[in-house]
């Protein structure tokens with residue numbers, strides 16, 4: 099993991115130098131916007147390096163659920179930095195639209211920008227492979243950001259190259275504005291993803307279906323599952339639920355059954371932490387509007403009439 103981040107950091111410094119060179123030679127807002135976006139990459143990658151060290155720590159007494167949520171700080175910050183860069187680009191572009199200026203030495207600037215873009219493409223593809231293997235959202239955020247950078251660079255290159263060919267001076271600031279709009283969307287997605295994680299949004303539908311499929315194999319007239327709750331924290335996923343069983347089962351029998359369910363879930367969903375609360379049929383825990391077991395043996399499906407709004 100650290101290897102990826104160190105390499106991306108080193109590559110980003112080279113890329114920024116090349117893109118700033120392209121801007122310096124040409125005076126193009128398009129190239130400036132491209133360079134600023136890369137600068138955001140460096141700051142974000144540096145912060146990610148720091149955060150990954152924290153996220154990888156095992157659970158301790160202060161943080162018994164682990165430190166994996168630290169990743170969300172990194173992607174949230176990256177998303178916000180992108181937003182700031184977008185604003186800066188848009189401001190410069192609007193200024194240039196109002197007072198157009200020519201761009202110079204476009205072929206030399208374009209060559210520097212193209213080299214920087216190829217470096218980014220190589221690094222991004224390499225990091226994306228690593229992110230999928232390790233299921234790390236820090237790495238994925240960085241790689242996707244780099245890829246977005248590559249596409250915007252291609253657009254910038256085409257746009258700026260057209261300026262001397264067409265003589266349209268407004269094209270250069272327009273390129274800057276399009277870049278700003280494009281990266282704003284990317285930043286928004288990163289922030290939204292962090293918010294989902296921090297707000298304990300449930301696992302994606304595919305994971306929920308997998309949980310449901312596993313539980314289906316254990317359901318019977320005697321055993322029932324409800325109040326299934328899921329969330330994720332960086333690379334870890336959490337699944338909690340009730341397991342209702344006949345009140346006459348011994349604790350040992352119930353625990354054996356639960357162990358089988360836990361094993362099946364951890365086998366089918368990578369990196370999952372399972373918490374199963376064992377309850378007799380017809381009785382709920384207090385937080386689910388629990389009450390005394392109904393001695394008449396009421397239908398368990400209607401035995402929890404006062405479900406709290408939090409229950410799913």
Ligand SMILES: [Zn+2]
Nearest residue numbers: 324325340382
């Ligand atoms: Zn229940």
